[in-house]
Amino acid sequence: MRVIIIGAGKVGFNLAQMLSMEKHEVMVIEQNEERQEILNEQLDIQVIGGSGSSWEALDEAGIKQADMVVAVTESDELNMVMCLMAKQFGVKTTVARVRNPEYTESHFSAPLSVMGIDLIINPERITALEIAKLVEVPEALNVDYYAGGKLLLVQFKMAPNAPVIGRQLLELKANLPFIVVAVENGQQMLIPGGNYRIAADDDLYVMTRTEGLEQVEKLFGVNRPPTEKITILGGGRVGYYLAHTLETKRPDVEVKIIEKDGRRARKVSHNLNRALVLHGDGTDIDMLEDENVGGSDLFVAVTNDDRLNLLCSLIARNLGVDRTIAQVRRSELLPLMEQVGIDVVVNPQLLTAGAVLKFMRKGDIISVTVLGQNRAEMIELVARPGSRVINKSLNDISFPAGTIVGAIQRGNEVIIPHGGHIIKAGDHVMVFCLPHTVPKIEHLFAGGVR
Amino acid sequence: MVRLPVVLGNLGKIILIIGIAMLAPVVCAIVYGESELVPLAISAGITLISGGLLVYFFDTEKEMFYREGFAIVTLGWVAASLVGTLPFILTGTVHSFADALFETVSGFTTTGATILSDVEAVSYAVLFWRSLTHWLGGMGIMVLFIAIIATLGNRANQIFRAELPGPAKEKVSPRVSSTAKILWVTYVVMSVILAVILILQGMPVFDSLCHTFGTMATGGFSTKNASIGYYSPAIQWTITIFMALAGTSFALHFLAFKRRSLKLYWRDSEFKLYIGILGAASLLIVVSLCGAGVKLGEETIRTAVFQVVSICTTTGYGTVDFDQWPALARQVIFALMLVGGCAGSTAGGIKVGRHLIMARQTGIELKRMLHPRAVLPLKINQKVVAPELLVNVLQFLFLYIGIIIIGSLVMCAMGLDLVSSLTSVMTCLGNIGPGMNLLGPTSNFGFLPAASKYLLSFMMLLGRLEIFPVLILMLPEFWRR
Numbered sequence: 001m002r003v004i005i006i007g008a009g010k011v012g013f014n015l016a017q018m019l020s021m022e023k024h025e026v027m028v029i030e031q032n033e034e035r036q037e038i039l040n041e042q043l044d045i046q047v048i049g050g051s052g053s054s055w056e057a058l059d060e061a062g063i064k065q066a067d068m069v070v071a072v073t074e075s076d077e078l079n080m081v082m083c084l085m086a087k088q089f090g091v092k093t094t095v096a097r098v099r100n101p102e103y104t105e106s107h108f109s110a111p112l113s114v115m116g117i118d119l120i121i122n123p124e125r126i127t128a129l130e131i132a133k134l135v136e137v138p139e140a141l142n143v144d145y146y147a148g149g150k151l152l153l154v155q156f157k158m159a160p161n162a163p164v165i166g167r168q169l170l171e172l173k174a175n176l177p178f179i180v181v182a183v184e185n186g187q188q189m190l191i192p193g194g195n196y197r198i199a200a201d202d203d204l205y206v207m208t209r210t211e212g213l214e215q216v217e218k219l220f221g222v223n224r225p226p227t228e229k230i231t232i233l234g235g236g237r238v239g240y241y242l243a244h245t246l247e248t249k250r251p252d253v254e255v256k257i258i259e260k261d262g263r264r265a266r267k268v269s270h271n272l273n274r275a276l277v278l279h280g281d282g283t284d285i286d287m288l289e290d291e292n293v294g295g296s297d298l299f300v301a302v303t304n305d306d307r308l309n310l311l312c313s314l315i316a317r318n319l320g321v322d323r324t325i326a327q328v329r330r331s332e333l334l335p336l337m338e339q340v341g342i343d344v345v346v347n348p349q350l351l352t353a354g355a356v357l358k359f360m361r362k363g364d365i366i367s368v369t370v371l372g373q374n375r376a377e378m379i380e381l382v383a384r385p386g387s388r389v390i391n392k393s394l395n396d397i398s399f400p401a402g403t404i405v406g407a408i409q410r411g412n413e414v415i416i417p418h419g420g421h422i423i424k425a426g427d428h429v430m431v432f433c434l435p436h437t438v439p440k441i442e443h444l445f446a447g448g449v450r
Numbered sequence: 451m452v453r454l455p456v457v458l459g460n461l462g463k464i465i466l467i468i469g470i471a472m473l474a475p476v477v478c479a480i481v482y483g484e485s486e487l488v489p490l491a492i493s494a495g496i497t498l499i500s501g502g503l504l505v506y507f508f509d510t511e512k513e514m515f516y517r518e519g520f521a522i523v524t525l526g527w528v529a530a531s532l533v534g535t536l537p538f539i540l541t542g543t544v545h546s547f548a549d550a551l552f553e554t555v556s557g558f559t560t561t562g563a564t565i566l567s568d569v570e571a572v573s574y575a576v577l578f579w580r581s582l583t584h585w586l587g588g589m590g591i592m593v594l595f596i597a598i599i600a601t602l603g604n605r606a607n608q609i610f611r612a613e614l615p616g617p618a619k620e621k622v623s624p625r626v627s628s629t630a631k632i633l634w635v636t637y638v639v640m641s642v643i644l645a646v647i648l649i650l651q652g653m654p655v656f657d658s659l660c661h662t663f664g665t666m667a668t669g670g671f672s673t674k675n676a677s678i679g680y681y682s683p684a685i686q687w688t689i690t691i692f693m694a695l696a697g698t699s700f701a702l703h704f705l706a707f708k709r710r711s712l713k714l715y716w717r718d719s720e721f722k723l724y725i726g727i728l729g730a731a732s733l734l735i736v737v738s739l740c741g742a743g744v745k746l747g748e749e750t751i752r753t754a755v756f757q758v759v760s761i762c763t764t765t766g767y768g769t770v771d772f773d774q775w776p777a778l779a780r781q782v783i784f785a786l787m788l789v790g791g792c793a794g795s796t797a798g799g800i801k802v803g804r805h806l807i808m809a810r811q812t813g814i815e816l817k818r819m820l821h822p823r824a825v826l827p828l829k830i831n832q833k834v835v836a837p838e839l840l841v842n843v844l845q846f847l848f849l850y851i852g853i854i855i856i857g858s859l860v861m862c863a864m865g866l867d868l869v870s871s872l873t874s875v876m877t878c879l880g881n882i883g884p885g886m887n888l889l890g891p892t893s894n895f896g897f898l899p900a901a902s903k904y905l906l907s908f909m910m911l912l913g914r915l916e917i918f919p920v921l922i923l924m925l926p927e928f929w930r931r
Contacts, residue, residue, distance in 0.1 A: 266827065276824055277826075
């Protein structure tokens with residue numbers, strides 16, 4: 001696939017890196033000469049100097065032969081215009097980064113399809129929605145929903161005093177079926193067999209029906225702390241989107257937003273109805289104490305400054321907040337953050353890349369979720385009639401090592417399968433894949449009639 | 451700088467509009483074959499000629515200045531009230547100028563307080579004029595002026611804002627003149643609907659028209675001594691509903707009709723509070739009446755709701771003498787005199803919208819004490835209220851209370867008792883109608899000394915124009931070059 005990326009900021013860089021690793025032909029158009037050099041040095045891609053809106057640069061990038069254009073410059077308007085132009089050249093798929101909510105959140109968002117944008121990505125919004133999901137299932141480190149919300153995959157950390165420590169997986173039984181699709185401990189990620197013994201600090205990835213979540217939590221001794229009070233540090237776009245989402249999704253939650261910039265604080269307060277907007281510095285401990293931030297169930301640090309997010313999360317933790325979520329943009333810092341005591345770290349670049357990836361994999365693969373630092377993937381495939389897996393039981397299909405079927409959706413029914421289950425034509429199969437096994441699984445499901 | 455020719459020329463146009471309206475009672479006199487035909491025709495003639503002369507001699511084509519805008523609003527109302535006295539004086543219905551002025555101002559400002567002790571003795575034609583002044587003043591003489599005269603230019607907006615009641619003024623159309631037209635058309639259509647319903651419910655055509663004028667304008671002049679109490683319960687309910695509608699923003703009525711959606715009403719926080727106040731007040735009165743031994747039934751509920759809506763919307767119709775009610779019920783009525791209708795309605799008073807803004811701000815001030823660093827914008831209907839508007843509302847309330855205090859001091863000095871003087875000023879400033887004690891719903895203002903009638907007329911004008919446009923004319927600086 002020939003992909004043109006316009007703008008090599010953080011998101012553009014991350015995307016270029018990911019796509020070139022997946023053996024796509026990547027062209028990057030970037031104006032800034034310093035950025036050009038960095039790209040040339042670090043990535044196996046072609047860099048073209050110039051503005052994304054110049055015909056020459058686009059021609060040089062071979063826009064007429066391109067399959068996909070991803071416009072991620074700083075300017076929303078430029079990104080939208082680029083997609084419009086790309087469509088004129090016959091590019092099949094266009095992706096634009098649009099951050100301004102006025103373009104995407106109005107009731108009149110139809111024009112975006114008129115403009116020929118196939119996917120709008122908004123890193124801040126994706127990040128905020130991800131955090132909002134964590135608010136819904138506060139005990140999990142990560143949550144993803146499948147099959148229209150009927151299935152979910154949660155990531156739990158096993159506390160040292162959990163009742164299941166030291167027990168084998170096959171000893172654990174519940175009324176509702178569930179599957180532990182993966183265990184991560186430190187940097188290691190593996191697919192456990194029935195005889196795996198759970199150890200302290202294991203991260204378990206459990207697939208279950210949504211209604212069975214509570215039972216699974218009980219079984220694993222994960223307690224569900226109530227989330228009633230949330231403090232958000234930073235009234236930027238992420239903070240605003242998060243508060244806005246919570247206002248509609250969880251009106252019972254008391255939300256406070258701390259914003260340093262007076263103007264921005266006023267603007268946010270104008271656009272929100274219930275949340276309490278505080279004008280102040282997140283490192284001002286007096287204010288944090290006055291506002292009883294320590295009494296919050298969750299502290300979310302989403303300023304633009306990674307260091308500030310880290311520092312304030314630690315302060316909040318010290319004041320007695322149960323859980324902290326921090327946004328960190330520099331992906332090389334991610335492993336460090338959890339060691340110092342931040343419960344969940346969100347990285348907008350990784351989330352954005354995941355969203356684009358999900359979109360690119362369209363076809364037989366319906367949905368992709370990138371999981372954990374190891375970048376394992378949960379993919380949803382359709383079993384086409386005539387493909388090799390049809391009418392075979394899971395035991396008889398030779399699944400490549402490092403993959404496991406987590407669930408099957410047949411019509412409106414969702415099945416948490418055991419080895420004897422038979423895959424039928426038209427089934428949606430959720431497969432958990434350790435890194436690098438995706439092509440093998442695609443190969444296995446390939447063929448058949450569309 | 452105020453250029454008198456420009457002001458006088460425009461006043462001439464306003465007087466012309468009033469003169470044309472005066473032809474209606476002339477027609478009425480012809481229909482009923484009344485002897486008042488000649489004096490009514492003379493008053494219409496005087497009005498039309500004086501208006502015509504002003505327009506003829508003075509320049510009206512010049513662009514108005516900001517100050518002239520205010521001068522035209524206030525002086526326009528004064529001029530309309532002055533020529534409006536002619537039908538009363540020339541027909542001999544009223545004998546003193548003070549009485550005639552009181553009656554006319556009470557009509558135009560939709561107050562509905564009267565000096566007549568027996569309205570049933572007055573001729574049809576004069577009664578018709580009396581009620582018509584309500585209807586003209588209800589939606590506003592200036593709004594009508596803007597709707598008809600298209601050449602007002604940029605100043606039209608200022609005149610519109612100065613007359614239309616309420617703190618925040620919504621325009622339903624980008625142009626003021628078309629907004630004014632839309633409001634008047636909405637007003638006329640609702641009036642027609644009410645008149646037809648009243649006629650179908652068996653009210654005589656003449657009475658229906660007069661009571662339609664009184665109801666839609668939230669005025670209060672009736673053609674019967676017993677006011678609405680004279681008519682059937684069904685008619686009383688109809689009038690109750692239409693008084694409540696007239697106390698609601700007409701822009702809201704128009705938008706709800708245009709979008710064919712009743713949800714619009716429920717999305718409006720002012721309307722919700724307004725309905726809440728009406729409901730709570732009615733309930734309190736029913737409880738109070740039942741506590742005093744009145745049987746709970748349709749009649750009790752109807753009387754309570756009718757009085758509550760009538761006073762809260764500043765109409766002032768009556769079905770019973772609420773002055774005979776127990777203390778709690780009377781106190782509720784007293785409190786309602788300080789509420790008023792919604793902004794953008796034909797009602798007077800402080801307005802529910804202002805109460806809403808002040809109540810929200812109180813909540814915010816309290817919250818600010820808890821969270822000194824919080825950013826707490828004042829929002830109504832999810833929109834932020836500008837700080838200047840908040841100051842304006844607080845200032846308005848200060849002036850309103852101040853005027854009541856000073857006005858009642860003067861009334862007391864003229865020999866009235868405390869309750870009568872307090873409620874007389876409140877009822878006139880709020881454009882309501884009946885007061886309490888000596889000026890209760892069954893009595894009238896006729897016995898008061900002439901000086902107090904001038905004072906109360908001034909109060910009515912202050913209340914109708916919401917104080918500021920009148921006060922600014924009192925500022926010496928205003929007239930200086």
